[in-house]
Amino acid sequence: MILNRYERMIAKRYLLPGKGEGEKFIFLVSTISLGAVALGVAALIIVMSVMNGFRAELFEKTAGLNGHAIIVGYDGRLENWREIADQARKVPGVTSALPLVEQPLMASSNGRVEGVYFRGTRVEDIRSNAVLTGGVKSGSMANLTEGCNCVAIGTGLARALGTYPGGEISLISPEGRSTAIGTVPRIVSYTVAATFEIGVYDLDNAYVLAPMGEAQNFLMLGDAVGMVEVKVQEPDKIDEQMPALERIAAARGQATDWRKMNSAIFEALEVERVAMFVVLSLIILVAVFNILSSLIMLVRAKTRDIAILRTMGASRKGMMKVFVTVGTTIGTLGLLLGLALGAIFLFFRQPIVDAIQWLTGQNLWDPSVRFLSELPSKTDPVEVxxxxIIAFVLSFLSTLYPAWKAASTDPVQVLRYE
Incomplete structure (x- = not known):
């Protein structure tokens, strides 16, 4: 929308505070409208970025350990896992197929007992896993070698058991050796070689990681494994690989993708994400009504000025452009301010959360409830x-009625009573 010189001058005058009390009040209302748009835009960007970050972080951590799909034997054993892994790697889109052993057990140390997930994987796979190697807090993953009689444990589990690198941990399996009086649980002690933090509360408080040979010996699996973990290039398009993986698993086990393994939490996140977008969009809508009301008051206050301009030759179209420009400018300035506020908050999000927790004395981000140890963020340019676009279009639409009223002003009727 192109304005000529006098239209720009008038729009500029109406945007700035006048000398009268009424004009100052209208300017105050316009400023509040600008701030409301800014807060609405910032709130939407912050919430959507945090929701996206939560999903991405949770997916990255869980997929880093569990893969995008798994092939599990019907009885929890895959004897011919090498053949299955080789066939899975040949499926288009599959990047890796790794053998795993995983079993829920009990662990004890220093008189304390905790439930754990005991996982065995090949040494080379441990060292190539960025989630594990990047989260080492003490000790070293290099100490995990076949025959070392050692394990790595999550930091939360280490605190719960009171043990750290160099200490001992005993794993207890109910599937032990059979005796005349029944089955005796199998108990084996291991040295803690390292502690790691994945960033997912449940995993950090439960995982015990061991080389494949150690896990197979402890669980008496021989050369068998529990599952084959599969990773693909595009996890969101895992449906393209699942039919082939299901054919490979046929008669020996079943294939499951990451969506079924974590269906409850990811579906809940998606529903909450959509709901938050709709609810927070109402903030922008309320701000737009403020722009509408401020423009209506401005038109009422400037009725005499509009009539004079009309008698001097100003067109209806020109008057419409002036008030559309005033309202759209308020909305655009609020939009830009909202983008800046959102970016600042997201950049300093964790210090802000820590400061609020310190001031209120409340734990706003409890990892045991929210799974992750820190507030995540991932801004999607498309969503922004x-x-x-939504904020700009609503701001523009809010200007149409006041602009039409201004353009419809009859100078004869107005000036007759002046």
Whole structure:
């Protein structure tokens, strides 16, 4: 929308505070409208970025340990896992197929007992896993070698058991040796070689990691494994690989993808994400009504000025452009301010959360409830563009009625009573 010189001058005058009390009040209302748009845009960007970050972080951590799909034997054993892994690697889109052993057990140390997930994987796979190697807090994953009689444990589990690298941990399996009086649980002590933190509360408080040979010996699996973990190039398109993986698993086990393994939490996140977008969009809508009300008051206050301009030759179209420009400018300035506020908050999100926790004395981000140890964030440019477009379009639409009223002003009727 192109304005000529006098239209720009008038729009500029109406945007700035006048000398009268009424004009100052209208300017105050316009400023509040600008701030409301900014808060609405910032809130939408912050919440959507945090929700996206939560999903991405949770997916990255869980997929880093569990893969995008798994092939599990019907009885919890895969004897011919090498053949299965080789066939899985040949499926288009599959990047890796790794053998795993995983079993829920009990662990004890220093008189304390905790439930754990005991996982065995090949030494080379441990060292190539960025989630594990990047989360080492003490000790070293290099100490995990076949025959070392050692394990790595999560930091939360280490605190719960009171043990650290160099200490001892005993694993207890109910599937032990048979005797005349029944089955005796199998108990084996291991040295803690390292502690790691994945960033997912449940995993950090339960995982015990061991070389494949150690796990197979403890669980008496021989050369068998529990499952084959599969990773693909595009996890969101895992449906393309699942039919082939199901054919490979046929008669020997079953194939499950990451969505079924974590269906409850990811579906809940998606529903909450959509609901939050709709609810927070109402903030922008409320702000737009503020712009509408401020423009209506401005039109009422400037009725005499509009009539004079009309008698001097100003067109209806020109008057519409002036008030559309005023309202759209308020909305655009609020939009830009909202983008800046959102970016600042997201950049300093963790210090802000820590400061609020310190001031209130409340734990706002309890990892045991929210799974992750820190507030995540991932901004989607497409979502930001949608938010910007929604805010701009609503701001523009809110200007049409006041602009039409201003353009419809009859100078004869107005000036007759002046």
């Amino acid at each position: 563009a949608v938010i910007v």
